[in-house]
Amino acid sequence: MTLTDRTLINTIVHEFHDSVASGHLSEDRTLERVKTCSWWPNLGNDVAEYCQKANTATGRKFGIMIKIQEPKSPWEIFPMDWVAALPPEGDRSYNASQVLVDRYSKTPMFLPCQ
Template identity: 75%
Template sequence: MLRWQIAIQEYRGNITIVHKSGNIHKNADVLSRWGLANTTETPSWVPQEEYHMEGICVTDVGTDFFTQDEMWKMAYDEGRFHLLDGIPYHRTKHTCVLALTDRTLINTILHEFHDSVAAGHLSEDSILERVKTCSWWPNWKKDVADYFQTVTDARKQIEPRERNMK
C-alpha cells in the first residue's frame, strides 16, 4: 500500500480515485464469517472425542459441562464453544469470550465490573457492555440486571442513614 501512495503522491490534487467493484472475489470477507458446525455432513468434518470438554469443567471450573442445564447443551450443539489452551470460550458472530459455569466466578466478574474501586459504579448498560467483552454464561443479561438491582436497592437503604447522620 505504501508503494502506491508514494507512486501517486506526485499526482495529488489532480486525480480522483474511484472504486469499481469487479465480478471476481465478491465474497472477500469470507474469513470472518461464522464457521460451520463439525458434523458428518460438513465437508471439513474432523472426528473428535465424544466428550472432549468434560475434563475442563471438572478441573478448571468445578462443574461437569455435561451435567449443566439445557441452555448449555443447546449452545454446545450449535457449535458455539471453542477450546483454547484447555479453557472453554463462547463464540458469537464477531467475538469469542470466556465461558463461565461456576457461580463464584460469575459473582466475582459482577463485583469487579461494578463494586470494585476501579469499576466506578457504572450504570447497568455500561456493566452489560463490559461483561459482554470478556465473559459469557447462560442468562448473563438477567444476572447482570439482578445484580445491579440488588446493589441499587442496598444503596437506597444506606443513603437515608447517611443523611440522618449529618
C-alpha cells in the same frame, strides 16, 4: 470464555460493577464491560439482578436540605480548602496553601502553609 461457576460469575460482575476502578456503573454499562471478556447463559439477567441488589443495598436516605445562609458582610462566611504538594519554586518556604473564599465578595485568600 463461557462460564457456569456461580461464584466466579458473581466475582466477575462484582469487579465490573463495584470495584474502585469501575465506580458503580449503570446496569447497561456493566453488561457492556462484562461482555468484553466473558459470556454465560442468562448473562443479562445476572447482571441486572446483581445491579438492582447492589443499588438497593447502597441506597441512602438524605438529610433535610437547608438553604445556606447568605452573608450580610465580607468575611462573615467563607468556605475553605487546601492545595497541597506544591512543587518547589525559588525561595518559597511553603509547600501547601489554605484557600479561603469570601462568600460575600467572592474574594479568594491564599495562606501559605508548611
